[in-house]
Amino acid sequence: xxESVKKVFFRRKITYLVIFAALIAVYIISASAxxxxxxxxxxxxPKAMAWIGHNLMPDEKAMKRFPKILDKLIETALLSVAVTVxxxxxxxxxxxxxxxxxxxxxxxxxxxxxxxxxFRNVPDVVWAMLLMFSFGQNILTGFFALFFTTFGLLTRAFxxxxxxxxxxxxxxxxxxxxxxxxxxxxxxxxxxxPGIVTWILYMIETNxxxxxxxxxxxATGIGYLFDLYYKRLxxxxxxxxxVSIIVLVIAIxxxxxxxxxxxx
Amino acid sequence: xxxxxxxLTQCGGVCNARRKRSGKIKIGVHSKSSSAVKxxxxxxxxxxxxxxxSFDYKEIVLSEAISATLRNVKTVFLxxxxxxxxxxxxxxxxxxxxxxxxxxxxxGAIAAFFCSLLCAKNTAPSGVANAVKCVIALIxxxxxxxxxxxxxxxAGLGSVAAVIGLTFHSFAYLTxxxxxxIEEIDDGTIEALRASGAGFWQIVFQAIxxxxxxxxxxxxxxxxxxxxxxxxAVGAAAGAGGIGFNLYMAGSxxxxxxxxxxxxxxxxxxxxxxxxFSTKIKERVK
Numbered sequence: 001x002x003e004s005v006k007k008v009f010f011r012r013k014i015t016y017l018v019i020f021a022a023l024i025a026v027y028i029i030s031a032s033a034x035x036x037x038x039x040x041x042x043x044x045x046p047k048a049m050a051w052i053g054h055n056l057m058p059d060e061k062a063m064k065r066f067p068k069i070l071d072k073l074i075e076t077a078l079l080s081v082a083v084t085v086x087x088x089x090x091x092x093x094x095x096x097x098x099x100x101x102x103x104x105x106x107x108x109x110x111x112x113x114x115x116x117x118x119f120r121n122v123p124d125v126v127w128a129m130l131l132m133f134s135f136g137q138n139i140l141t142g143f144f145a146l147f148f149t150t151f152g153l154l155t156r157a158f159x160x161x162x163x164x165x166x167x168x169x170x171x172x173x174x175x176x177x178x179x180x181x182x183x184x185x186x187x188x189x190x191x192x193x194p195g196i197v198t199w200i201l202y203m204i205e206t207n208x209x210x211x212x213x214x215x216x217x218x219a220t221g222i223g224y225l226f227d228l229y230y231k232r233l234x235x236x237x238x239x240x241x242x243v244s245i246i247v248l249v250i251a252i253x254x255x256x257x258x259x260x261x262x263x264x
Numbered sequence: 265x266x267x268x269x270x271x272l273t274q275c276g277g278v279c280n281a282r283r284k285r286s287g288k289i290k291i292g293v294h295s296k297s298s299s300a301v302k303x304x305x306x307x308x309x310x311x312x313x314x315x316x317x318s319f320d321y322k323e324i325v326l327s328e329a330i331s332a333t334l335r336n337v338k339t340v341f342l343x344x345x346x347x348x349x350x351x352x353x354x355x356x357x358x359x360x361x362x363x364x365x366x367x368x369x370x371x372g373a374i375a376a377f378f379c380s381l382l383c384a385k386n387t388a389p390s391g392v393a394n395a396v397k398c399v400i401a402l403i404x405x406x407x408x409x410x411x412x413x414x415x416x417x418x419a420g421l422g423s424v425a426a427v428i429g430l431t432f433h434s435f436a437y438l439t440x441x442x443x444x445x446i447e448e449i450d451d452g453t454i455e456a457l458r459a460s461g462a463g464f465w466q467i468v469f470q471a472i473x474x475x476x477x478x479x480x481x482x483x484x485x486x487x488x489x490x491x492x493x494x495x496x497a498v499g500a501a502a503g504a505g506g507i508g509f510n511l512y513m514a515g516s517x518x519x520x521x522x523x524x525x526x527x528x529x530x531x532x533x534x535x536x537x538x539x540x541f542s543t544k545i546k547e548r549v550k
Contacts, residue, residue, distance in 0.1 A: 012474070016469075026366055027367070029363070030364075030366045030370075031363075033359060034367065034427070044418055044425075047418045047419075048417075048419060051417060052414065075318075078315035078318065079315065079319075081308060082311070085311075086312065121531075121532045121539075122531075123511070123528070124497070125496060125512070126511065126515070126528050129512070129516060130337065130524075132515075133332065133333075133336050134329045134332035135324065137322075138322055144333075197301055212409060213408075213497050216409060217500065217512075217516075226410065242410055242414075245406065245410070249404075250401060262296065
């Protein structure tokens with residue numbers, strides 16, 4: 001075999017070895033810090049699977065609770081749509097000031113980006129608990145907790161979308177003397193719309209999953225229902241909640257794939 | 265003369281086609297895609313309005329709730345202070361959260377790597393690939409926190425349940441994106457190795473991994489960021505330890521908003537540092 005070819009294979013082997021060793025080292029450090037034992041994890045895995053197969057099956061008692069679960073499920077779906085749409089409207093106007101393409105000066109851009117980073121990175125757990133004090137066990141607690149994070153995420157996403165797709169159109173309209181509002185409606189919205197819609201659909205799906213977590217923390221919505229059955233050890237009803245969440249998320253995924261295929 | 269007249273009428277015909285009845289020039293182009301977007305936006309707005317009408321607000325006094333929220337926000341973000349915990353311990357808890365995220369990313373990535381070979385169209389028969397894709401979609405549809413709680417029943421609350429629960433979702437997510445990166449590989453590379461008699465694992469390690477490693481690394485780091493924030497949430501909602509659990513205790517048991525503030529700041533700084541780090545890595549592997 002040629003010398004240089006040998007070298008390539010040798011280097012590749014070394015790279016694989018280094019990656020492997022680094023992974024082992026990281027694993028050992030993390031496992032000791034979290035008191036995680038692989039043997040325990042591996043041992044509990046088949047046990048958990050057997051338990052899921054045995055207990056996590058909706059039965060007749062659970063079916064009686066189905067109307068209540070369906071009610072909360074619809075509420076959760078509507079909540080995540082409402083949160084995402086309202087956050088998207090705010091994020092869109094906010095992202096106009098954060099985009100380089102729209103021609104605001106650098107300081108405005110930077111401030112918008114910092115504010116967005118702040119809202120994106122404060123964990124929704126914190127918002128949930130903060131709002132829990134003042135709004136109590138209310139659907140608005142979930143609404144605002146999801147709203148702030150969604151707003152931060154969508155602002156960043158929209159800024160990137162506008163920067164990517166609208167720059168040429170904005171320049172053309174500016175050159176022909178269009179004012180700011182005309183530019184927004186004739187250049188930015190038409191060109192960025194497919195990207196924006198894709199992000200909105202993605203966020204609706206994510207928010208359904210996140211609202212389960214928020215629900216557990218703030219005792220609202222579908223998350224609360226799961227937590228309630230779970231703590232009562234009524235696992236068959238809890239599993240019906242899980243199944244209904246799965247159906248909802250997959251249905252939304254299928255619909256958004258369909259929509260994406262039409263608009264892109 | 266006649267010729268010019270006919271040219272004029274011709275032009276008139278053409279121009280009319282591009283004008284509205286009122287005489288304005290048409291500027292929009294109507295396509296299937298733009299009308300689909302319009303319908304979708306209308307449906308979403310309609311659902312939003314319906315949502316706000318249908319919600320049960322339980323007679324909340326909005327002005328009071330908002331002013332109380334603003335007061336609390338002020339306490340959390342402007343008067344952060346540690347009271348019941350030492351800074352060192354908080355940093356250690358942050359490290360524990362970091363490690364929970366790391367462990368679940370490593371396990372998820374290893375399992376996802378092998379599973380994605382069964383899931384990508386160019387490495388697996390299409391029947392197997394479709395079946396695996398369905399299972400993956402099912403696993404992904406269940407929220408992380410529910411996986412953790414489900415495993416907590418048999419493994420007990422703690423790091424084992426947290427890591428396995430977090431791993432499940434990362435595994436499904438990474439399998440999907442890894443399979444997409446594998447599907448983007450040039451078919452010629454795999455075919456060339458197959459033609460020269462390479463076995464399956466030789467193809468994997470000499471063609472697939474080198475060609476898609478950079479994309480896989482980028483996705484893994486992105487997933488690590490998500491796992492880190494999920495580890496915080498899981499710590500809070502499922503008592504799995506780490507800084508999320510501290511946050512939960514400060515918020516829901518001690519009602520200590522000052523401490524919640526400093527924990528929040530620490531988390532935000534950690535996440536932003538992580539984001540910067542992973543952007544650097546992504547730039548480098550590209």
